[in-house]
Structures are given as structure tokens and as C-alpha cells.
Amino acid sequence: MTSPSSLAGLDPIRVRQTLLDAAEAAATHTMPRFRTALAVDNKWSQGFDPVTEADRQAEIAVRDLIASRFPDHGIIGEEWDEKATKGRFQWIVDPIDGTRAYISGVPVWGTLIGLMIDGRAAAGLMAQPFTGETFLAMPGNAEFRRHDQTRPLHTSNITQLSQAKLTATTPDLFAKTDTENAWNALRSKVLQTRYGLDCYGYCLLAAGHIDLVVEAGLKDVDICPLIPLIENTGGIVTTWDGGHAEKGGNCVAAATRELHDAALKVLRDAQT
Numbered sequence: 001m002t003s004p005s006s007l008a009g010l011d012p013i014r015v016r017q018t019l020l021d022a023a024e025a026a027a028t029h030t031m032p033r034f035r036t037a038l039a040v041d042n043k044w045s046q047g048f049d050p051v052t053e054a055d056r057q058a059e060i061a062v063r064d065l066i067a068s069r070f071p072d073h074g075i076i077g078e079e080w081d082e083k084a085t086k087g088r089f090q091w092i093v094d095p096i097d098g099t100r101a102y103i104s105g106v107p108v109w110g111t112l113i114g115l116m117i118d119g120r121a122a123a124g125l126m127a128q129p130f131t132g133e134t135f136l137a138m139p140g141n142a143e144f145r146r147h148d149q150t151r152p153l154h155t156s157n158i159t160q161l162s163q164a165k166l167t168a169t170t171p172d173l174f175a176k177t178d179t180e181n182a183w184n185a186l187r188s189k190v191l192q193t194r195y196g197l198d199c200y201g202y203c204l205l206a207a208g209h210i211d212l213v214v215e216a217g218l219k220d221v222d223i224c225p226l227i228p229l230i231e232n233t234g235g236i237v238t239t240w241d242g243g244h245a246e247k248g249g250n251c252v253a254a255a256t257r258e259l260h261d262a263a264l265k266v267l268r269d270a271q272t
Contacts, residue, residue, distance in 0.1 A: 006117075006122075006139060007115075007117065007122060007123070007139060008088060008089075008117050008118075008122075010089070010115075012138055012139070014069070015115060015123055015138070016123070016136070016138055018065070018066060018069050018070070019113055019115075019123065019124070019125045019136065020125070020134070020136070021065060022061075022062045022065045022066060022093075022113050023062075023111050023113060023125060023127035023129075023134065024127075025058075025061040025062055025064075025065050026058040026059075026061055026062050026095050026111040026113075026127070026129075027058075027111070027127065027129035028061065029054050029057040029058040029061055029095075030054045030058050030095070030096060030102070030111065030129060031129050031130065033052065033053070033054040034054075034102065034105070034130060035105045038052050038053075038054070038103055039052065039053065040052055040103055050099045050100060050103055051079065051099060052096075052099065052102070052103065054095070054096060054102070055078070055079050055095050055096045055099060056079050056080075056095075058095035058096065058111065059077045059078060059079045059080055059093055059095040060080070062077075062093050062095060062111075062113060063075050063077060063080065063083070063093065066091050066093075067083070070089065070091070072085065072087055072089075073085055073087065073089040073090065073091055074087070074089065074090035074091070075090065075091045075092075075093065076090055076091070076092045076093070076220065076221065077092075077093040077094075077095070077221065078093065078094045078095060078219070078221045079095065088117055088118050089115065089116070089117055090115075090116045090119075091113065091114065091115055091116075092112075092113070092114045092115075092116060092220060092221055092224045092225055093112070093113050093114075093221065093225075094111070094112040094113075094199075094221040094222060094225065095111055096109050096110075096111065097109060097110055097111070097112045097126075097198055097199040097221075097222060098110065098169075098198030098199060098200070100198075101196070101198055106196070107128060107130040107131055108128075108196065108197050108198050108199075108200040108201075109128070109198055109199070109200075110126040110127060110128045110198070110199045110200060110203075111126070111127045111128075111129070112124070112125070112126055112199055112221065112222075112225040112226065113125055113127075113225055114224050114225030114226075114227070114228065116224065116246065119246060120244070120246060121224050121225070121227035121228050121231075121246055122139060122228060123137060123138050123139065123228050124136075124137055124224070124225035124226060124227065124228045124229055125137065125225065125229070126199050126200075126202070126203050126225065126226065126229065128200065131146070132146050132147055133145070133146050133203075134146070135153065135203040135206060135207070135229055136229075137206075137228035137229040137231075137232045137233070138228070138232070139228075139232070140232065141232060142206060142228070142229055142232040142233045144207060153206045153207050153208075153229075153233045154206075154207075154208055154233050154234050155205060155206060155208055155211075155230075155233050155234040155235040155255035155256065156208040156209075156211050156255040156256075157255070157256060158211040158255050158256060158259055159256050159258035159259050159262075160258075160259070160262070161186075161189040161190050161212075161259065161262050161263065161266070162189065162190070162191060163191055163211075164190045164191055164211040164212045164255075164259060165190070165191055165192050165194070165209070165210050165211050165212070166186070166187065166190040166191075166192070166193045166194070166210075166211070166212045166213075166214065167193065167194045167195065167197050167201040167204075167210050167212070167213050168183070168193070168195060168201075168213065168214055168215050169195065169196065169197065169198050169201070169215060170195055170196065171183065171195065173215055173216045173217055174216050176216075176217055177216040177217045177250065179216045179250060179267075179271070181270050181271070182240075182266075182267045182268075182270040182271050183214065183216070184270075185266050185267070185269070185270035186214060186263060186266045186267055186270070189266060190212065194210075197210075199222075199226060201213050202226040202229065202230060202253055203226075203229065205230065205233075205235060205253055205254075205255060206229045206230055206233040206235065207233075208255070210255075211254065211255045211259060212252070212253070212254050212255070212259060212263055213251075213252070213253040213254075214251070214252050214253075214263065214267070215250070215251055216249075216250040216251075217248075217249070217250065218248035218249060218250075218251055219248045220246060220247050220248045221248075222248055223237070223245050223246070223248050223251055224245075224246045224247075224248075226253075227245060227246065230253050234255070234256070235253060235254060235255050235256070235260075236253070236254055236256075236257050236260045237251060237252065237253040237254075238251070238252060238260070238264075239251055239252075240252060240264065240267050240268070242264065252264060252267070
């Protein structure tokens with residue numbers, strides 16, 4: 001199993017540029033449609049899981065760019081079928097993480113693109129083209145980019161729940177997964193809780209503004225591209241049972257190991 005600290009022989013400059021170029025390709029489809037009258041389809045027969053033409057076309061653009069540069073690599077996406085591979089490398093794409101925010105005109109959605117090696121997240125980014133922000137992680141470093149500004153990222157040093165700023169996309173996640181008791185137990189112990197940030201919350205954790213992100217029922221595309229961003233800024237992200245988070249599920253991302261351990265304990269105790 002390859003450690004995510006290496007790219008297993010891939011050229012890091014090429015990987016980095018592919019991430020950035022793929023995000024720009026997605027933006028050519030997401031930005032012209034943002035804050036316009038959009039046709040919205042619902043992927044669920046019950047409840048609401050929206051998808052738009054922007055989601056579909058942005059993912060096609062990202063897939064085409066990746067395939068042109070790494071034709072033997074696999075691709076896992078939110079909107080289209082997986083491109084299988086027998087090799088070690090898979091790209092994972094969520095063209096608009098936070099489609100509910102997107103269709104509401106709220107700029108906390110983002111394009112997520114990541115690279116996995118042997119099933120482990122190795123590099124990734126979140127790009128928010130409306131604000132011009134990109135959060136990019138490569139093995140050993142992570143950076144914030146906006147216009148001509150670039151700066152390194154690092155999580156906060158918060159270790160105690162009582163001092164932690166917590167976020168989750170929505171409390172509905174916990175209602176749907178029968179984990180409300182655990183969520184409420186954790187929420188009662190932190191300094192404050194904010195909702196509605198989608199992938200942007202993980203980026204704020206990487207930048208040191210949020211200390212803890214807890215969610216339930218995630219898909220692989222929701223979390224995998226964000227794992228390198230968290231881990232290369234000093235944070236830790238796992239499932240609620242302490243496993244690798246690449247496949248999604250119930251996940252915890254924390255600024256420090258101490259805070260992560262404390263959050264896991266509360267979540268586990270509340271479920272027993």
C-alpha cells in the first residue's frame with residue numbers, strides 16, 4: 001500500500017497543474033450558470049438531492065482533461081459512471097460539492113478534485129471560482145491561492161472541545177443516519193456550531209478558522225479530495241470508528257489529534 005506522502009513515481013508538477021487546470025475547466029461551466037435561473041433535477045424519489053446541467057457538464061470537462069493527460073488512470077465521479085482501471089491511480093471528482101448552496105446562490109459550494117494511489121488520497125483541491133479561492137494540497141504541503149496571492153495553510157492548535165468551533169453541512173445528515181444522539185452530544189460540548197458550509201468548512205479547518213468538521217453519510221466524492229488538504233495542514237480525518245475516510249461514511253476532521261480523539265470519544269460513548 002502506497003503512503004499518501006508519495007506520488008508513486010508521478011511527476012508532482014504535472015499532477016499539481018492537472019488539478020489546477022481541471023478546476024479551471026469546471027469553472028467554465030459552473031460560473032456562467034451560477035446565480036441564474038437553473039433547471040434543477042432531483043436524483044432521489046424521496047427527499048431532495050439536486051443536480052443541474054452545470055454539475056454534469058463540469059464533470060465531463062474535468063474527466064476529459066484528466067483522461068487526456070493520464071489516459072490509463074481511473075476516474076470516479078459524482079454524476080457519471082466510473083472509468084475503471086487496473087492500475088494504481090484513480091482521480092475522484094465532485095464537480096459541484098454543495099449543489100443546494102449552488103442553486104441558492106450561496107458561494108460555499110466548490111469543485112473537488114483529488115488523486116488516489118492504491119485507494120489512499122494523495123493530492124487534492126477545492127476550488128471556489130466565484131470568490132476566486134483555491135485550496136490545494138500536494139504531498140508535504142498545502143496552500144491557499146486567490147488571484148496573485150499564495151500562502152501556506154495550517155490548522156489551529158485547539159485541543160479541547162470546549163474551545164472548538166464545529167461545523168456540519170446540515171443536522172439532517174444525522175437524522176437520516178440515526179446518529180442524532182451522537183451529534184447532539186458532541187454539539188453540546190463545543191464552543192459554537194455553524195451549519196451550511198459544505199466543502200468550504202473543511203477548507204476553513206485547513207486554514208485554522210474552524211477546528212472540527214463532523215458529518216454522516218458522506219459519499220467518497222464528498223470527502224476524498226479534501227483528505228490531503230486536512231492531513232497536509234496538520235489535521236486528522238477518519239471515520240467515526242477511526243478508519244480511513246476515503247470511502248466516505250460518517251467522518252470526523254479535526255485540527256489536532258487531541259481534538260480528534262476527544263470528538264471520537266463523545267461520538268462513540270453516545271452510541272453505546
